[in-house]
Amino acid sequence: MPRPASFRDRRCRISSRCVRLGLLAALVAAGSVVATRAHVVPPERLHPVAESYRLMGFLLALNPIDWDRVEAASATIGERLLALEPGAGGAYRTAIAERIATLRSAEGTGLSSPAERKAAASEILDRSTRAVVTILERHLRAARAALGDYALATHHLEQARRIWAAFEHEIKATDRRAFLRLGQCWLELVEALGNPGVLGLGAVAADPAAFDEEARELVDYLDLGYGGEILRPARGSLLPLPGHSPTFDPDALVPPKLPPGSELNKQLPRPRQILNMAARGVDESETALIALGDMAFDSSFVFGEPARSLAISCNTCHNKGVTNPGLFIPGLSARRGGLDVSNNYFAPHASNGHLDPVDIPDLRGIRFTAPYGRNGRFDSLREFTRNVIVNEFNGPEPDPVLLDALVAYMLEFDFLPNPSLAPDGSLAAGAPEPAQRGAAIFRRPFEQLGGRSCATCHVPSDSFLDRKRHDIGTVAGAEAHSRDRALDTPTLLGSRHTAPYFHDGSAPTLRAVVEWFDRSYALALGERAISDLTAYLETIGDGVQPYEETTFTLEAEMEEFSFFLSAFEFLAARDERELLDVTFRTVAQEIRAHKWDVQDAAQLPVLDRLAELMDAAVAANGRGDGAAVAARVADYRALYRQNAEHLR
Amino acid sequence: MVTTRTAARVAGVLWLLASTAALGADAAPELRLVFIAYENPDQLVEDVAPVISYLEQALGREVRHFAATDYAGVVEALRNETADAGFMGPLQYVMAHHQAGATPIVGEVYGGSPSYRSRIFVRTDSGIDSLAKVRGRTIAFVDPISSSGYMVPLEIFRGAGLIKQPAKAERFFKRIYFAGGDEQAIRAVYNRFVDAAGVGQYAYGLLRPEERDELVAIAESGPIPSHCVVVRRGLDPELARRLQQALLALGDGSHRELLARLYSVDGYVAVTHETYADVERLARDYGFIED
Numbered sequence: 001m002p003r004p005a006s007f008r009d010r011r012c013r014i015s016s017r018c019v020r021l022g023l024l025a026a027l028v029a030a031g032s033v034v035a036t037r038a039h040v041v042p043p044e045r046l047h048p049v050a051e052s053y054r055l056m057g058f059l060l061a062l063n064p065i066d067w068d069r070v071e072a073a074s075a076t077i078g079e080r081l082l083a084l085e086p087g088a089g090g091a092y093r094t095a096i097a098e099r100i101a102t103l104r105s106a107e108g109t110g111l112s113s114p115a116e117r118k119a120a121a122s123e124i125l126d127r128s129t130r131a132v133v134t135i136l137e138r139h140l141r142a143a144r145a146a147l148g149d150y151a152l153a154t155h156h157l158e159q160a161r162r163i164w165a166a167f168e169h170e171i172k173a174t175d176r177r178a179f180l181r182l183g184q185c186w187l188e189l190v191e192a193l194g195n196p197g198v199l200g201l202g203a204v205a206a207d208p209a210a211f212d213e214e215a216r217e218l219v220d221y222l223d224l225g226y227g228g229e230i231l232r233p234a235r236g237s238l239l240p241l242p243g244h245s246p247t248f249d250p251d252a253l254v255p256p257k258l259p260p261g262s263e264l265n266k267q268l269p270r271p272r273q274i275l276n277m278a279a280r281g282v283d284e285s286e287t288a289l290i291a292l293g294d295m296a297f298d299s300s301f302v303f304g305e306p307a308r309s310l311a312i313s314c315n316t317c318h319n320k321g322v323t324n325p326g327l328f329i330p331g332l333s334a335r336r337g338g339l340d341v342s343n344n345y346f347a348p349h350a351s352n353g354h355l356d357p358v359d360i361p362d363l364r365g366i367r368f369t370a371p372y373g374r375n376g377r378f379d380s381l382r383e384f385t386r387n388v389i390v391n392e393f394n395g396p397e398p399d400p401v402l403l404d405a406l407v408a409y410m411l412e413f414d415f416l417p418n419p420s421l422a423p424d425g426s427l428a429a430g431a432p433e434p435a436q437r438g439a440a441i442f443r444r445p446f447e448q449l450g451g452r453s454c455a456t457c458h459v460p461s462d463s464f465l466d467r468k469r470h471d472i473g474t475v476a477g478a479e480a481h482s483r484d485r486a487l488d489t490p491t492l493l494g495s496r497h498t499a500p501y502f503h504d505g506s507a508p509t510l511r512a513v514v515e516w517f518d519r520s521y522a523l524a525l526g527e528r529a530i531s532d533l534t535a536y537l538e539t540i541g542d543g544v545q546p547y548e549e550t551t552f553t554l555e556a557e558m559e560e561f562s563f564f565l566s567a568f569e570f571l572a573a574r575d576e577r578e579l580l581d582v583t584f585r586t587v588a589q590e591i592r593a594h595k596w597d598v599q600d601a602a603q604l605p606v607l608d609r610l611a612e613l614m615d616a617a618v619a620a621n622g623r624g625d626g627a628a629v630a631a632r633v634a635d636y637r638a639l640y641r642q643n644a645e646h647l648r
Numbered sequence: 649m650v651t652t653r654t655a656a657r658v659a660g661v662l663w664l665l666a667s668t669a670a671l672g673a674d675a676a677p678e679l680r681l682v683f684i685a686y687e688n689p690d691q692l693v694e695d696v697a698p699v700i701s702y703l704e705q706a707l708g709r710e711v712r713h714f715a716a717t718d719y720a721g722v723v724e725a726l727r728n729e730t731a732d733a734g735f736m737g738p739l740q741y742v743m744a745h746h747q748a749g750a751t752p753i754v755g756e757v758y759g760g761s762p763s764y765r766s767r768i769f770v771r772t773d774s775g776i777d778s779l780a781k782v783r784g785r786t787i788a789f790v791d792p793i794s795s796s797g798y799m800v801p802l803e804i805f806r807g808a809g810l811i812k813q814p815a816k817a818e819r820f821f822k823r824i825y826f827a828g829g830d831e832q833a834i835r836a837v838y839n840r841f842v843d844a845a846g847v848g849q850y851a852y853g854l855l856r857p858e859e860r861d862e863l864v865a866i867a868e869s870g871p872i873p874s875h876c877v878v879v880r881r882g883l884d885p886e887l888a889r890r891l892q893q894a895l896l897a898l899g900d901g902s903h904r905e906l907l908a909r910l911y912s913v914d915g916y917v918a919v920t921h922e923t924y925a926d927v928e929r930l931a932r933d934y935g936f937i938e939d
Contacts, residue, residue: 041857151717154828172839183841187788187825190832195792198720198740199727199747201936202793596857608861 040265047162051260052076053132054166057239058259059331060121063114063344064107064355066331067100074100074128081131084138092131099124125238126230133222136163140215143193147206150196157193161186167226170233170241173254177247182221188214221245256306263328263336264316269547271322271497274364274414284563288570289401292579293409295564296402297321299586304394307346311589312393314406321413323360323498333357338505341392350391359505361490362498365415368463369491374503376469376488382407402579405567415463415493416543425460431539438536441529448521454533457489464492464540473520474502495541510537554597555648561587562640568633572626580621580629588614599648606643610636676709679887682722682731689715695909702906706894707887719793726750726880733879733891735911738927739795739936741878745921745928746937749881753892754916755923756874757899758850762917763871766800769837769845769852769863776843779808779867785843786823788833790851797830799930800869801846808867814934830854838863848872873923877916892918 046054052073059070074096082089103120106112143156164186172179192211197203224244225231231243233254242248258264277287284291296302297314307313317324317339325337332340338359344351358374366372371379378384385406389395398406420435422428427439442454449456458464469486477485487503501507507516511534518525525533548556564587571580588611595607613636620628640647681700685692692715703711714731716722719740725731727748736744744750755762770776776785782805790797805811811820818824825842827833830851837845838859845851849868852860877895879888898907899915907913921928931937 044856158828180840183836183839187827187836187841190828191826195826196720198723198743198793198936201743201747204792592861593857596860 040268043263044260046165046260047159048076049080049132049135049163050166053128054169054239054257055259055261055330056128057125057237058345060125061238061345062331063117063351063353065117065121066355067104069330070124071096071100074124077128077131077135080135084135084142088131088134092127095127096124121238122232125240129226129230129240132163132166133226136160136166136222137219139163140189140219143189144208144211144215147193147208147211150193150206153193153206157189161189167222167240167242169257170239170254171225174250174252175242175245175248176252178221178242178245182218185214185218189218256309258310259330261328261330263326264310264312265326266316266319267324267326268551268553269549270553271320272416272545272548273320273322274416275409275412276414277412279414285566288567289405289408290412291563291565292402292567292571292583293405293407294560295567295583295586296406297409298560298564298590299582300589301582301585302389302395302398302402304347304396307393307395311593314388317360318363321363321366321410322494323362325499327360335500335505337500341388347391347394349394357505358503359500362494363410364413364494365463365491366413367411368415369465370467371488374487376467376486381410385410399576399579401574401576402582415491416497416546418493418540418543420539420542425462425464425540427536427539432535434532434535435539436536437529438532438534438539441525441533442536446521446523448523454517458492460540465489474504474506474516492537492541494543494546496538497541497543497546510534510541513537552597552599552648554594554599557590557594557597558640558644558647561590562637565633565636568630572630577621577624581618584614584617584621587611588618600646603643603646606639606647610639613639676707678710678712679703679707679733679891680731681711681713682725682734683713683715684719684722684735685715685717689717699906699909702898702903703891703894706897707890723748723750726878729880729882731880732883732887733877735875735877737795737875738873738924739793739799739931741876742924742928742931743793743936744878745924750878751881751888752876752878752919752921752923753888754895755876755919756911756913757915757917758874758911758913760914761871762874762919764796764874765849765871766796766804766846766869767849767852767865768801768804768867769834769847769865770843771837771840772862772864774843777866779805779810782844783810783820784822786825786841787821787844787846788825788827788836788842789846790827790830790833790848792826793936795872795927795930796848796869797833798826798846799927799934800872803930804846804867804869834863873919873927875911876919876924 056070056073056077059066059073074093078089078093078096080089081092099120103112103117106116137160139156139160143153143160146153146156168179171182189211192207192214194206195202195204221242225242226240229244230240232238232240237254237257239254241254243250275290277290278284297318300308300311300313302314303312317327323337327333327339328336329339332343332345332355334355334357338357340355340357342350342352342356344353361374366381370381371377372381372384378387382403386398386403389398420428420431427436431439442458445451445453445456457466457468457470459466466489469488471483471485472487473485475485475487477483495501495510499508499510501510501513502516507513511530514525514530514533514537517523518530564583567583568580571583591607591611591614595604595611598604598607613632617629617632617636620632681703683692683696693713696713700711700713716725716734719736722731722734722736723740723744726734726744727750733753741750741752745752758764768779768782770782776782789801792798799814802811802814802817805817805820806814811817823842825833825836827836827845830847831854833845833847834851834855836842838855852863852865855863877891879891895916896918897903898910907915928937
């Protein structure tokens with residue numbers, strides 16, 4: 001093992017290096033320690049009380065409110081409060097339980113009004129806010145009482161500090177001065193604990209007076225902002241604002257934030273995407289409209305708030321045009337891989353007022369799968385796409401060129417090749433025997449299905465769909481005998497790699513789908529037939545190399561960003577400044593999101609420079625300086641060309 | 649943490665009694681390992697269970713383990729002989745060596761290296777682009793008894809000629825804070841509670857990806873030997889050697905799952921007291937050890 005250099009030698013090296021190379025080298029060094037694939041954003045690690053409170057604040061602003069989750073979150077808060085202050089804990093739990101029970105009862109009988117729902121949500125959040133403040137203060141008090149017992153005092157102070165995170169996001173945005181001062185309070189409190197040293201050496205005594213002073217400032221602030229009358233933001237989240245603080249800024253905006261438990265990371269390895277023109281060997285630099293569509297598909301700037309601030313794009317749900325089986329937002333998802341896109345969080349104006357999350361559909365082969373939407377409500381892909389932008393994710397009315405581009409891009413999405421399928425959708429020769437037996441069952445008419453077979457709707461020769469809507473019994477209707485349960489027949493191509501199934505993702509496997517039909521329609525298939533039919537579905541739903549071979553995605557991403565920029569000349573010639581702005585912003589944002597994936601940290605400055613060139617292009621475009629815009633794009637292309645082989 | 653340490657001591661005594669009773673037979677005496685738990689000690693004890701099974705097989709004896717929530721607990725367990733071996737940082741090792749005769753057997757390899765560095769971080773928008781510009785500003789370190797989170801970052805300033813003696817550091821900075829952890833220290837500068845932070849290099853990775861661009865390192869130290877596994881004074885040298893071999897063998901490429909449970913290290917390298925000579929010199933300089 002190499003012996004470390006002496007500290008004296010090291011000091012010399014450090015000082016000269018810092019002077020010579022300055023910030024750039026230091027940043028490289030900083031990046032070198034970061035694990036790869038950091039665009040997999042880790043979950044925020046919160047104290048259970050802070051986590052429950054933040055989740056509750058998000059849920060209570062939704063319509064409808066997921067009372068089960070609210071109840072679970074309040075139970076966590078109540079349990080902690082009960083342990084620290086039994087009287088207050090008991091009162092809190094009883095009050096919340098009664099309020100939720102009343103609301104549930106009213107909702108069950110259709111007697112609750114929006115005003116009642118909002119009043120209940122407000123009351124529950126107010127009580128929970130005071131409960132969280134009480135828990136925090138009790139931990140501070142316990143830390144004070146334990147001064148001298150370093151470990152115990154540290155434990156309580158750490159609990160208090162982590163619970164503080166329940167309020168930190170709003171305070172940071174709206175009461176900057178207090179945020180900074182109180183942040184220093186927490187540091188001072190740590191200092192006031194003293195230090196036990198190791199085996200007596202390095203010990204520092206606790207400082208009760210300093211502790212009291214800092215703790216008092218924190219408690220006073222909490223009582224002022226959250227202990228009595230609670231101020232709320234005018235819209236959006238219910239989470240309270242510290243409006244009674246003298247330094248509160250009423251015009252400050254609180255950045256959107258998803259609740260704990262949310263998961264927006266994309267799947268790794270990524271699904272393999274096949275763009276038809278690329279598969280045909282077309283030079284991508286000559287397909288400007290498709291390139292623009294690819295950019296728009298990856299751009300959160302196409303959407304409005306809050307999706308834009310949360311960096312949500314089409315690609316967030318449809319990774320590489322497929323699905324995102326891990327996606328989850330509490331209160332808006334019933335299960336992983338699904339989302340309610342007619343909710344009041346992403347687009348309040350277009351909310352339908354009820355929770356109806358749908359499993360994210362695979363977009364492969366989308367030009368063959370009209371109509372669109374789980375219930376087939378749009379015959380036109382263009383209309384469907386506009387609706388996603390404007391009414392699901394609150395975006396501005398899209399430029400017609402942008403809409404054309406998105407459609408042009410999606411029309412290139414190909415199904416995975418499947419050597420087990422003949423052109424007419426029948427099984428190719430040599431398919432496994434169970435699959436062949438399953439094919440016969442698939443085509444067999446069942447009396448229980450009205451004389452129809454699986455193949456009646458999933459027509460093998462037409463991409464395994466019939467372009468019709470059917471009520472097969474998977475949807476709970478609005479009322480008895482209602483006619484609102486029909487869904488568009490989905491293709492089965494590629495389905496082996498897009499679990500879960502059904503419109504709501506309620507079937508985790510293809511076998512579960514077969515079993516559901518067997519059970520729901522009393523088909524009496526038996527074990528062997530179920531297995532054979534499953535084997536058939538798995539065979540026709542398979543495809544060649546469904547996922548990319550690597551989990552390192554930077555190289556492919558950087559190539560894709562160059563593809564985005566290949567639309568530059570097309571857009572510049574039409575003086576499409578807004579679309580140029582979206583393009584440059586998207587490339588800059590995407591580089592910054594993906595740069596931590598780089599395997600050689602020495603390349604980070606190159607990635608930063610590329611992002612900065614896009615920033616400069618945004619600025620020049622804003623000034624209407626076309627020559628400067630073109631120069632920055634040329635700089636980007638040149639720098640990328642020089643370094644492409646290292647940006648992996 | 650005292651509660652845990654006390655429990656650990658009590659448990660150690662009980663295990664000692666139990667093992668003494670068991671020694672009535674010919675069974676080899678058990679080995680007792682103390683881990684450092686940065687967060688949840690119960691979870692750590694559970695997580696490392698497969699590693700314990702591996703060691704039991706490799707050493708041909710029962711291995712008991714428990715977790716302490718701070719390094720002082722690990723060092724005390726070795727001194728009190730309630731543990732035979734433990735995991736600790738380089739500064740804690742040299743203190744344990746001087747006060748309790750402990751000896752290191754292996755050092756961790758992390759990120760492909762048996763050493764790591766300290767760095768001075770500031771916000772990119774702070775206007776601070778040199779160590780000299782930290783003069784009269786606030787700084788957060790991790791803990792006063794820490795190599796990478798205090799001594800070494802302070803040495804960066806001393807090496808640049810900005811601080812003459814550690815005891816006079818307060819004259820250079822407006823205020824020194826000990827934030828209580830790497831993440832707390834680097835978050836203190838990220839959130840602008842302080843102007844700079846002196847932390848181990850891995851603190852940077854504790855920030856969320858979208859936060860990292862707001863900080864920049866303006867200086868870094870030379871390599872600091874990684875955290876290590878240390879055996880107590882008086883442990884059978886043959887047992888210590890076999891433990892060392894067993895831990896070294898974990899890095900042969902076939903035990904990734906076990907290493908992931910051992911602080912996610914890549915493996916181990918053999919170390920001796922000499923490996924920590926620079927840390928020892930600094931520790932003496934800072935008054936953490938006395939001759």
